[in-house]
Amino acid sequence: MALLENPLEHPEKFHISKDLGFILEDPLEELPDRYQVWVKLAKNLPTLVEEGQFREEAEQLPELSIDELQGYKEQRLAHLALSVITMGYVWQDRNVKEVLPRNIAVPFWNLSEKLGLPPIMVYADCVLANWKKKDPLGSMTYDNMDTLFAFPGGDCSKGFFLVSLLVEKAAASAMKVIPDIFEAVKKKNSESLKESLQSVASSVYEAYKTFQLVHEHVNPNDFFNILRVYLAGWKNCSLLPKGLIYEGVSEIPKEFAGGSAAQSSIMQCFDALLGIQHTTENGNAKYLEEMRNYMPSPHKIFLEAVASHSSVRDFVSSSDDIQLKKAYNECVKALVHIRNYHLQVVNKYIISPSSKQDSEKGQKSSDDEVKGTGGTNLLIFLRSVRDTTKRALLEES
Numbered sequence: 001m002a003l004l005e006n007p008l009e010h011p012e013k014f015h016i017s018k019d020l021g022f023i024l025e026d027p028l029e030e031l032p033d034r035y036q037v038w039v040k041l042a043k044n045l046p047t048l049v050e051e052g053q054f055r056e057e058a059e060q061l062p063e064l065s066i067d068e069l070q071g072y073k074e075q076r077l078a079h080l081a082l083s084v085i086t087m088g089y090v091w092q093d094r095n096v097k098e099v100l101p102r103n104i105a106v107p108f109w110n111l112s113e114k115l116g117l118p119p120i121m122v123y124a125d126c127v128l129a130n131w132k133k134k135d136p137l138g139s140m141t142y143d144n145m146d147t148l149f150a151f152p153g154g155d156c157s158k159g160f161f162l163v164s165l166l167v168e169k170a171a172a173s174a175m176k177v178i179p180d181i182f183e184a185v186k187k188k189n190s191e192s193l194k195e196s197l198q199s200v201a202s203s204v205y206e207a208y209k210t211f212q213l214v215h216e217h218v219n220p221n222d223f224f225n226i227l228r229v230y231l232a233g234w235k236n237c238s239l240l241p242k243g244l245i246y247e248g249v250s251e252i253p254k255e256f257a258g259g260s261a262a263q264s265s266i267m268q269c270f271d272a273l274l275g276i277q278h279t280t281e282n283g284n285a286k287y288l289e290e291m292r293n294y295m296p297s298p299h300k301i302f303l304e305a306v307a308s309h310s311s312v313r314d315f316v317s318s319s320d321d322i323q324l325k326k327a328y329n330e331c332v333k334a335l336v337h338i339r340n341y342h343l344q345v346v347n348k349y350i351i352s353p354s355s356k357q358d359s360e361k362g363q364k365s366s367d368d369e370v371k372g373t374g375g376t377n378l379l380i381f382l383r384s385v386r387d388t389t390k391r392a393l394l395e396e397s
């Protein structure tokens with residue numbers, strides 16, 4: 001990636017696809033022979049965890065240099081495979097591992113630095129790069145897709161990761177109009193801006209409709225009690241209070257947040273484009289900014305460019321074109337709608353199973369005790385992000 005390129009003019013140089021947005025197009029499924037041991041072990045994770053043998057197999061891996069990984073797609077597949085191995089190694093059972101052995105830790109740390117990612121499984125691994133078509137000539141529909149790697153819980157991880165991917169794909173259809181939006185604001189062309197904003201709003205509504213697939217493909221109890229264990233991180237984590245030691249890298253434990261779609265670039269892209277600024281008082285803005293460090297660095301650079309160059313909100317606010325204000329507000333309403341729906345999903349997939357678990361243990365967690373794997377007090381955080389979005393609506397007079 002040429003660092004001097006303008007990301008807004010050449011998103012393709014920042015690994016952003018005009019059709020799929022931040023999704024990794026046609027991910028590789030295999031690595032060169034010497035690295036295929038990582039792919040093979042990661043693919044066998046569910047069976048080996050079931051047999052209680054995963055850690056033992058992981059400890060047999062050779063320690064490999066990352067220098068012979070050729071090209072971006074090999075690096076992304078290797079990071080995905082090593083991230084799956086790492087989550088399996090740490091969380092295989094309640095005897096949680098505090099040290100990641102050097103044969104995994106050293107290549108994973110070095111490759112993470114090269115990609116601008118943390119050495120933990122991120123959304124860009126398990127969602128954006130973890131997919132293939134069954135029939136390569138077919139379309140990207142749920143029935144023609146599978147994940148490259150899975151976690152224990154049967155088809156739960158396939159459902160969870162693929163639905164998230166399809167939501168991302170639906171939202172990504174807005175990406176192609178971003179250059180038109182910047183051009184329209186630059187040329188003060190209200191008609192063109194109105195049209196582009198209308199297509200952004202429809203993309204977000206398409207994403208909301210696709211999100212409903214989660215109920216068909218993900219079982220709440222399997223998600224909460226099995227899969228979600230492997231999404232957890234080691235930052236403010238009671239089971240790994242100091243973090244994880246990456247052997248061969250540092251004797252000092254390191255803390256990293258667990259997976260979350262708060263690491264999704266497309267949603268942060270909409271906020272940046274529309275000038276929706278999340279609150280600083282309660283730490284929401286800081287958290288979302290921190291999550292940009294969990295995105296591939298080219299995507300983070302693109303988001304920062306959109307945030308620093310977008311004056312859509314200012315242009316629409318100062319315009320007396322009511323229809324333009326309505327088009328802007330349609331985008332904001334669509335984001336409020338999907339964030340409200342997301343809260344319903346979170347209630348079904350986290351809050352309800354968590355309350356059921358509490359009552360079985362005779363406990364009661366308050367709203368600010370239920371944490372997301374990304375580290376937030378999830379209900380407080382998600383309601384607040386939704387409310388800030390709602391406050392971004394402009395007066396239509």
Ligand code: HEM
Nearest residue numbers: 164167168260261262267346349372373374375376378385
């Ligand atoms: C069963 C499915 C899901 C669950 C249980 C879930 C849970 C959560 C939780 C707990 C958070 C708070 C941050 C954290 O601590 O991790 C969060 C944040 C977020 N999630 Fe989800 N999520 C799900 C699916 C999705 C999907 C499919 C998307 C869209 C691709 C998404 C987009 C977001 C975004 C953008 C945030 C940051 C807050 C915001 O911008 O509104 N989530 N999610």
Ligand SMILES: N[C@H](CC(=O)c1ccccc1NC=O)C(=O)O
Nearest residue numbers: 122123164259260261372373374
């Ligand atoms: N924050 C998680 C949900 C979660 O980790 C997630 C949600 C949607 C897509 C991907 C992920 N995770 C990894 O990328 C929770 O608290 O359940």
